[in-house]
Amino acid sequence: xxxxxxxxxxxxxxxxxxxxxxxxxxxxxxxxxxxxxxxxxxxxxxxxxxxxxxxxxxxxxxxxxxxxxxxxxxxxxxxxxxxxxxxxxxxxxxxxxxxxxxxxxxxxxxxxxxxxxxxxxxxxxxxxxxxxxxxxxxxxxxxxxxxxxxxxxxxxxxxxxxxxxxxxxxxxxxxxxxxxxxxxxxxxxxxxxxxxxxxxxxxxxxxxxxxxxxxxxxxxxxxxxxxxxxxxxxxxxxxxxxxxxxxxxxxxxxxxxxxxxxxxxxxxxxxxxxxxxxxxxxxxxxxxxxxxxxxxxxxxxxxxxxxxxxxxxxxxxxxxxxxxxxxxxxxxxxxxxxxxxxxxxxxxxxxxxxxxxxxxxxxxxxxxxxxxxxxxxxxxxxxxxxxxxxxxxxxxxxxxxxxxxxxxxxxxxxxxx
DNA sequence: AACGCTTACAACCGCAGAAAC
DNA sequence: CGTTTCTGCGGTTGTAAGCGT
Numbered sequence: 001x002x003x004x005x006x007x008x009x010x011x012x013x014x015x016x017x018x019x020x021x022x023x024x025x026x027x028x029x030x031x032x033x034x035x036x037x038x039x040x041x042x043x044x045x046x047x048x049x050x051x052x053x054x055x056x057x058x059x060x061x062x063x064x065x066x067x068x069x070x071x072x073x074x075x076x077x078x079x080x081x082x083x084x085x086x087x088x089x090x091x092x093x094x095x096x097x098x099x100x101x102x103x104x105x106x107x108x109x110x111x112x113x114x115x116x117x118x119x120x121x122x123x124x125x126x127x128x129x130x131x132x133x134x135x136x137x138x139x140x141x142x143x144x145x146x147x148x149x150x151x152x153x154x155x156x157x158x159x160x161x162x163x164x165x166x167x168x169x170x171x172x173x174x175x176x177x178x179x180x181x182x183x184x185x186x187x188x189x190x191x192x193x194x195x196x197x198x199x200x201x202x203x204x205x206x207x208x209x210x211x212x213x214x215x216x217x218x219x220x221x222x223x224x225x226x227x228x229x230x231x232x233x234x235x236x237x238x239x240x241x242x243x244x245x246x247x248x249x250x251x252x253x254x255x256x257x258x259x260x261x262x263x264x265x266x267x268x269x270x271x272x273x274x275x276x277x278x279x280x281x282x283x284x285x286x287x288x289x290x291x292x293x294x295x296x297x298x299x300x301x302x303x304x305x306x307x308x309x310x311x312x313x314x315x316x317x318x319x320x321x322x323x324x325x326x327x328x329x330x331x332x333x334x335x336x337x338x339x340x341x342x343x344x345x346x347x348x349x350x351x352x353x354x355x356x357x358x359x360x361x362x363x364x365x366x367x368x369x370x371x372x373x374x375x376x377x378x379x380x381x382x383x384x385x386x387x388x389x390x391x392x393x394x395x396x397x398x399x400x401x402x403x404x405x406x407x408x409x410x411x412x413x414x415x416x417x
Numbered sequence: 418a419a420c421g422c423t424t425a426c427a428a429c430c431g432c433a434g435a436a437a438c
Numbered sequence: 439c440g441t442t443t444c445t446g447c448g449g450t451t452g453t454a455a456g457c458g459t
Contacts, residue, residue, distance in 0.1 A: 017428080017429075018427095018428075018429095019427070019428075019453095020427090020428090038444090038445085039444080040444080040445075041443080041444070041445095053444075053445080054429085054430090054444095054445080054446090055428075055429080057444095057445070057446080058427090058428070058429085058446095059427095059428085061446090062427075062428085063427085090448065090449085091447090091448090092447075092448065093446075093447060093448085104446095104447075104448080105426085105427080105428085105448095106426085108448075108449085109425065109426060109427085110425090112449090112450090113423095113424065113425065113426090116423090116424090117423090117424085
């Protein structure tokens with residue numbers, strides 16, 4: 001894994017490159033313990049570590065900081081990655097902000113590996129149910145790319161990665177019939193201009209309202225959802241046209257796995273939150289929530305292709321596939337849908353330095369019981385803290401319940417039209 | 418056992434935006 | 439207000455380990 005291990009000439013001598021040693025890790029960890037994160041270029045000055053600031057930051061963010069969750073992705077994490085990638089594309093930092101303890105680099109590596117594997121196999125990237133979730137949420141007329149003023153951000157100029165992939169066999173059809181025969185007018189100029197396909201889908205919103213009122217005698221979301229941003233979820237938990245304003249704070253650059261918890265819980269906007277079942281209320285001490293152990297995994301497999309259960313997760317996502325096709329079953333083409341879980345391979349290798357890092361913190365690899373370096377230069381002021389680690393499991397579950405209400409019949413018509 | 422291919426992962430690079438000067 | 443420095447992000451590369459032949 002080691003690179004050449006050579007060095008480059010830095011200001012204070014030869015900067016080392018290549019893999020980090022335990023001694024280097026310890027220097028960096030000690031430095032951060034004393035001074036907190038940031039000012040990475042000072043690390044070399046103050047510790048003598050022959051690494052550039054960028055390298056220090058990367059090492060810290062990806063390997064040394066507490067609350068990192070190592071190991072294979074759980075099925076629910078994979079689904080979240082798929083959802084978010086379908087929604088926002090290669091925005092690894094934003095995606096990782098929804099996966100507590102996961103780094104952007106980790107997700108990026110996962111995706112690239114998956115991408116290569118699936119492309120080689122000639123398989124589509126997204127499972128149909130994920131595409132559906134994204135498409136339907138988009139159809140709620142929420143613009144996740146709007147900035148504080150509701151204008152299209154730079155991201156907004158990007159085409160939705162999922163819905164416009166003409167090569168994607170699961171891409172939406174050119175027309176989506178609305179039950180009333182006409183799509184409702186959009187309230188979002190951006191969506192109108194840039195996402196014509198979404199415009200066509202907006203008529204579905206009316207159906208959702210109708211069906212929700214019929215099918216959901218009790219609210220799908222907990223009270224705190226209804227009280228807040230998701231209050232716009234209309235009767236029965238569906239988003240109505242009376243959407244709450246999108247997060248209005250300008251998007252501050254946040255480190256990987258750190259996200260703005262003061263507004264929507266992420267910088268990604270309402271749709272992103274909805275997609276994940278996130279709410280829009282500040283949570284108690286959100287910046288310091290610790291990663292708990294991975295929920296137990298219970299995954300229903302097709303009998304014909306039973307695979308060993310992934311050993312890494314366990315979970316609250318037992319209903320994860322309840323509202324969609326089973327893995328291995330392609331609802332659209334009748335072909336085998338080789339979805340995420342078949343892709344999951346057991347972790348075979350461990351980072352060589354992992355044991356050393358664990359020793360450094362005195363903890364076992366994996367979810368780190370959340371001790372954080374709250375002292376910064378001896379003060380007791382809260383440090384910037386670890387990357388926010390908010391488990392969205394319960395919200396994801398609610399999101400799944402929400403999606404489960406979507407009638408497949410209409411859904412299927414929409415896709416097969 | 419040797420070889421080649423694939424996978425997983427760590428780390429580097431270039432670029433861009435924000436902050437500091 | 440221009441320049442420099444710092445920081446973060448996304449893309450890419452290199453390599454060890456696993457696996458099949």
